[in-house]
Amino acid sequence: MKRIFALCLVLALLAGCAPAPNAPSSGAPASSQTVQEPPAPTFAVGVLDTVQWSGYGTGSNGGDAYYELAVLAENAAGPDGLTRRVSMLLRTDYATLTQAPLCSVPGCGHSDAACPAYIEGNNIAVAAIGGNVYLMGSVYGTWFVQNAASSAAAAYIDVVDASGARRKRVMEFPQGWEVYSDSFSYTDGGALYGSYYDHSENVSGGVRVDLATGEYTVFETGGDSILGVSGSSFLMRHYEYPLDDGVYPGVAVGEAEQVRGQQMDEWLVQYDLAAGTRMRLGSPQMDWYGEYDGYGYLGGMYVRDGKLYQMFIQDDDGDASLKTLLERDIFNGTQRALASFRPSASVPWLDFGLHDILPACCGEQEPYLWAGAFSTSGAGCVPAYLIDVRDGQLREVLLRAEEPYTGGETAALPLARTNGGLWLVPVAAMEDPWGGMRRSYALAAPETVFAGSGELQYIRMWTPPDAMG
Numbered sequence: 001m002k003r004i005f006a007l008c009l010v011l012a013l014l015a016g017c018a019p020a021p022n023a024p025s026s027g028a029p030a031s032s033q034t035v036q037e038p039p040a041p042t043f044a045v046g047v048l049d050t051v052q053w054s055g056y057g058t059g060s061n062g063g064d065a066y067y068e069l070a071v072l073a074e075n076a077a078g079p080d081g082l083t084r085r086v087s088m089l090l091r092t093d094y095a096t097l098t099q100a101p102l103c104s105v106p107g108c109g110h111s112d113a114a115c116p117a118y119i120e121g122n123n124i125a126v127a128a129i130g131g132n133v134y135l136m137g138s139v140y141g142t143w144f145v146q147n148a149a150s151s152a153a154a155a156y157i158d159v160v161d162a163s164g165a166r167r168k169r170v171m172e173f174p175q176g177w178e179v180y181s182d183s184f185s186y187t188d189g190g191a192l193y194g195s196y197y198d199h200s201e202n203v204s205g206g207v208r209v210d211l212a213t214g215e216y217t218v219f220e221t222g223g224d225s226i227l228g229v230s231g232s233s234f235l236m237r238h239y240e241y242p243l244d245d246g247v248y249p250g251v252a253v254g255e256a257e258q259v260r261g262q263q264m265d266e267w268l269v270q271y272d273l274a275a276g277t278r279m280r281l282g283s284p285q286m287d288w289y290g291e292y293d294g295y296g297y298l299g300g301m302y303v304r305d306g307k308l309y310q311m312f313i314q315d316d317d318g319d320a321s322l323k324t325l326l327e328r329d330i331f332n333g334t335q336r337a338l339a340s341f342r343p344s345a346s347v348p349w350l351d352f353g354l355h356d357i358l359p360a361c362c363g364e365q366e367p368y369l370w371a372g373a374f375s376t377s378g379a380g381c382v383p384a385y386l387i388d389v390r391d392g393q394l395r396e397v398l399l400r401a402e403e404p405y406t407g408g409e410t411a412a413l414p415l416a417r418t419n420g421g422l423w424l425v426p427v428a429a430m431e432d433p434w435g436g437m438r439r440s441y442a443l444a445a446p447e448t449v450f451a452g453s454g455e456l457q458y459i460r461m462w463t464p465p466d467a468m469g
Contacts, residue, residue, distance in 0.1 A: 228303025398452030
């Protein structure tokens with residue numbers, strides 16, 4: 001087991017105010033205040049960036065290639081009753097327009113664990129980081145963690161070098177730790193940063209994994225949730241309940257939780273890992289409500305490039321309620337309504353998925369957030385949109401792709417951005433001998449994706465031999 005370097009943070013609030021180390025000194029909100037510095041960190045921190053882990057039907061972008069896991073088979077159930085998945089780690093090369101297993105072992109048939117691209121196990125995600133490809137096997141959920149010894153190995157991280165010559169184990173997390181790829185969403189190129197929950201000790205916190213040595217360091221997060229990063233800092237959401245004992249004079253027991261939520265205070269915190277300092281940046285949402293009439297509520301938050309995005313839904317007309325995408329500059333406190341829209345009769349439910357579209361490897365990022373339109377009619381191709389965070393323009397994706405399961409059309413939402421500025425898009429459904437969801441790909445210019453026509457550079461897709469199906 002790797003050594004755990006405990007980093008104890010003292011979170012006592014100072015009486016005075018001071019500007020944020022990484023914030024513009026002229027624009028810091030008046031409510032900003034520092035918190036007493038904890039002991040100096042035991043590790044160095046570089047500039048943090050978001051990690052793009054693969055998910056259901058998605059991969060991870062390295063700028064020059066796209067990496068994903070294609071399911072080959074579901075093996076017989078193990079002693080825990082769970083089936084064992086076998087997948088192939090595939091690399092789609094943008095320069096050669098080819099997809100192949102990430103393996104360069106001479107004569108390899110890609111048919112067993114000796115192949116670096118042959119992956120066995122469930123709940124595995126892949127991410128391209130610093131020229132290598134990392135695999136994270138997750139263990140999450142109380143039952144699975146408590147039964148990890150009999151049902152699965154502890155959560156782990158493997159690495160496959162970019163050439164595909166070998167795969168090796170970087171580290172294993174302690175038994176009893178609940179960790180998964182979505183909770184390790186940040187990197188400085190040399191380490192992964194995330195959070196864990198230890199079921200054996202009933203404690204949680206942050207953890208840094210050195211990708212070169214596999215050593216990990218735990219650090220205190222104060223129970224705050226991480227929204228994003230800026231420089232070497234986490235941007236976090238902090239909650240406090242003034243009446244935390246749940247006893248409220250004159251309030252019925254059944255209504256106590258509702259009152260408790262109304263009493264909740266929250267604010268943003270900048271936690272500079274390099275300096276070991278925490279600073280309050282003001283409330284993340286309190287100021288929105290005064291600008292809109294009538295009843296409304298706020299959706300989930302998303303942070304990128306020092307900006308916080310949130311959807312305000314003015315619930316005055318059911319499914320056709322006015323929706324406004326709000327943007328707030330975290331460091332200077334300014335805010336604006338980026339875009340407003342009201343769903344039409346033909347598309348009665350239009351909502352935004354507040355996450356990045358097309359992350360690239362080297363700090364580059366397209367200026368779009370993804371938005372989806374969901375029609376209750378069930379007819380035709382449901383439209384999808386990208387919203388430009390520079391001017392709030394809502395742009396429909398008119399390029400179409402074939403839906404694998406239904407054979408119908410769907411919007412060809414881009415999967416990745418190449419270092420040269422092209423977008424990787426799905427094109428057509430593929431015959432899939434193992435029953436998974438696969439689509440063929442092409443590269444296209446952004447304007448082709450928006451216009452629905454133009455040049456497509458088709459990828460030569462990999463298909464497994466019949467014996468592997």
